[in-house]
Amino acid sequence: xxxxxxxxxxxxxxxxxxxxxxxxxxxxxxxxxxxxxxxxxxxxxxxxxxxxxxxxxxxxxxxxxxxxxxxxxxxxxxxxxxxxxxxxxxxxxxxxxxxxxxxxxxxxxxxxxxxxxxxxxxxxxxxxxxxxxxxxxxxxxxxxxxxxxxxxxxxxxxxxxxxxxxxxxxxxxxxxxxxxxxxxxxxxxxxxxxxxxxxxxxxxxxxxxxxxxxxxxxxxxxxxxx
Amino acid sequence: xxxxxxxxxxxxxxxxxxxxxxxxxxxxxxxxxxxxxxxxxxxxxxxxxxxxxxxxxxxxxxxxxxxxxxxxxxxxxxxxxxxxxxxxxxxxxxxxxxxxxxxxxxxxxxxxxxxxxxxxxxxxxxxxxxxxxxxxxxxxxxxxxxxxxxxxxxxxxxxxxxxxxxxxxxxxxxxxxxxxxxxxxxxxxxxxxxxxxxxxxxxxxxxxxxxxxxxxxxxxxxxxxxxxxxxxxxxxxxxxxxxxxxxxxxxxxxxxxxxxxxxxxxxxxxxxxxxxxxxxxxxxxxxxxxxxxxxxxxxxxxxxxxxx
Ligand SMILES: Nc1ncnc2c1ncn2[C@@H]1O[C@H](COP(=O)(O)OP(=O)(O)OP(=O)(O)O)[C@@H](O)[C@H]1O
Ligand SMILES: [Mg+2]
Numbered sequence: 001x002x003x004x005x006x007x008x009x010x011x012x013x014x015x016x017x018x019x020x021x022x023x024x025x026x027x028x029x030x031x032x033x034x035x036x037x038x039x040x041x042x043x044x045x046x047x048x049x050x051x052x053x054x055x056x057x058x059x060x061x062x063x064x065x066x067x068x069x070x071x072x073x074x075x076x077x078x079x080x081x082x083x084x085x086x087x088x089x090x091x092x093x094x095x096x097x098x099x100x101x102x103x104x105x106x107x108x109x110x111x112x113x114x115x116x117x118x119x120x121x122x123x124x125x126x127x128x129x130x131x132x133x134x135x136x137x138x139x140x141x142x143x144x145x146x147x148x149x150x151x152x153x154x155x156x157x158x159x160x161x162x163x164x165x166x167x168x169x170x171x172x173x174x175x176x177x178x179x180x181x182x183x184x185x186x187x188x189x190x191x192x193x194x195x196x197x198x199x200x201x202x203x204x205x206x207x208x209x210x211x212x213x214x215x216x217x218x219x220x221x222x223x224x225x226x
Numbered sequence: 227x228x229x230x231x232x233x234x235x236x237x238x239x240x241x242x243x244x245x246x247x248x249x250x251x252x253x254x255x256x257x258x259x260x261x262x263x264x265x266x267x268x269x270x271x272x273x274x275x276x277x278x279x280x281x282x283x284x285x286x287x288x289x290x291x292x293x294x295x296x297x298x299x300x301x302x303x304x305x306x307x308x309x310x311x312x313x314x315x316x317x318x319x320x321x322x323x324x325x326x327x328x329x330x331x332x333x334x335x336x337x338x339x340x341x342x343x344x345x346x347x348x349x350x351x352x353x354x355x356x357x358x359x360x361x362x363x364x365x366x367x368x369x370x371x372x373x374x375x376x377x378x379x380x381x382x383x384x385x386x387x388x389x390x391x392x393x394x395x396x397x398x399x400x401x402x403x404x405x406x407x408x409x410x411x412x413x414x415x416x417x418x419x420x421x422x423x424x425x426x427x428x429x430x431x432x433x434x435x436x437x438x439x440x441x442x443x444x445x446x447x448x449x450x451x452x453x454x455x456x457x458x459x460x461x462x463x464x465x466x467x468x469x470x471x472x473x474x475x476x477x478x479x480x481x482x483x484x485x486x487x488x489x490x491x492x493x494x495x496x497x498x499x500x501x502x503x504x505x506x507x508x509x510x511x512x513x514x515x516x517x518x519x520x521x522x523x524x525x526x527x528x529x530x531x532x533x534x
Contacts (some may be wrong), residue, residue: 049446051446072450075445075448075449075450075451075453076448076450077448078445078446078447078448079447079448081448083446083447089439089442089443089446090443091440091443091444092440093243093246093247093440098242102444102447102449103447103448105235105449105453106444106447106448106449106450106453107448110231111231111235150447154448
């Protein structure tokens with residue numbers, strides 16, 4: 001489904017974030033990417049989201065070459081990917097409902113669909129009661145659950161989570177992992193990055209290990225090993 | 227998605243953004259209020275300037291003195307002809323020789339010697355006068371030439387004197403002053419307008435800068451550029467419209483106060499009356515320039531954060 005073919009990202013001569021990285025993620029897989037800080041995990045995800053373009057190599061999403069997308073087709077492409085970040089990236093002056101609804105509005109869905117789907121998805125992440133709160137009124141774990149609700153609201157083909165547990169305590173981290181596993185078991189591909197051994201072990205699925213911009217290990221049912 | 231529900235959604239997002247970013251909105255509206263106040267003031271300053279120029283211009287005229295033997299019919303025929311000249315401001319004033327005599331007598335009613343010697347003459351020694359005003363100062367030259375030509379044609383038997391040539395220098399320098407005044411007025415207007423636009427643009431840019439992370443998130447969620455931009459443009463337009471209305475209301479007491487304190491210093495223009503009389507145009511100008519300024523500034527400001 002997603003295929004990286006010798007992808008490099010060279011910011012400058014002494015900052016090579018990705019060095020000829022190749023791997024394939026199949027549909028419905030749950031892939032965990034681990035690596036030390038600066039290994040290139042976030043860079044890899046930025047390439048996939050087209051926040052940055054690769055210096056060399058190609059990225060295929062299904063059959064098409066991502067870097068060949070026309071500018072105006074990029075938003076549509078991004079709607080097929082749900083994203084979750086360490087710093088939640090919620091819109092501060094929108095309520096929980098509006099933060100999730102925004103993704104649907106951006107996808108051109110009707111008000112009726114929004115009124116029906118948003119509460120439903122928010123109850124999946126156990127946030128029905130906080131629907132009218134603003135992000136600053138939520139705990140870290142709750143914010144991250146809002147972000148996950150937003151990521152899955154448009155039924156994306158893949159959910160990408162870049163260190164989603166980075167700012168959370170173990171209990172909340174565990175909960176987020178469980179939600180992501182549930183999303184994966186319902187048929188959505190999940191790509192997650194982390195440094196956290198407990199998180200990797202709790203997932204217990206394929207683990208790709210990165211170091212200095214290269215993939216150094218790819219274990220089918222990996223445990224954390226650095 | 228119909229266009230209407232799309233519009234409703236955008237308008238709602240614009241309104242909510244306006245309301246929730248209370249402080250930023252307030253600051254933007256305040257700055258735009260100042261901007262539009264400057265904008266609006268130039269309207270009134272220009273009106274005052276025009277009125278003053280008009281007032282000065284109206285004091286200038288050409289006096290054509292006819293000889294006492296010139297026939298009234300001929301003079302009146304000439305008057306009709308002059309009135310058809312496009313440069314001439316109507317009415318052309320005709321003072322008959324009798325009126326001139328009457329005026330003269332009245333002027334010298336305490337001077338027995340003069341009155342007596344006038345009485346001894348059995349003919350009226352005065353000629354009739356035509357007073358002509360031009361629509362613009364620069365046109366006096368042409369009108370004067372018309373009379374000079376007429377004078378040449380009749381061999382000087384009818385027109386005795388055209389006093390434009392005496393005043394020529396004064397009129398010319400007045401013409402230059404009027405031109406200069408208009409140019410200065412126009413440049414001040416343009417300079418102020420540019421300045422206002424710059425200030426507004428920077429304020430809006432600041433308010434968008436505050437929202438830059440939000441814009442980045444919107445893009446990540448897959449919002450198209452247009453979808454992200456529209457609420458900002460609506461909010462910008464609302465800042466402008468609101469500021470325009472505030473300024474419009476503010477001019478009510480301001481012009482009232484100015485009108486009552488400067489009186490008829492500037493060519494007798496009553497600013498308050500001017501404000502009331504031109505209320506429609508001033509409203510349109512202020513509100514529309516506010517909306518245009520606000521929305522265009524927002525458009526440009528957001529564009530920065532929409533580059534991939
Ligand atoms: N915009 C940039 N300009 C220059 N160098 C960059 C830029 N972004 C990232 N890098 C470099 O690329 C390398 C990989 O960074 P990246 O953010 O992908 O690491 P990471 O694996 O996500 O680390 P962490 O676990 O700390 O998030 C780092 O050496 C970083 O300094
Ligand atoms: Mg990272």
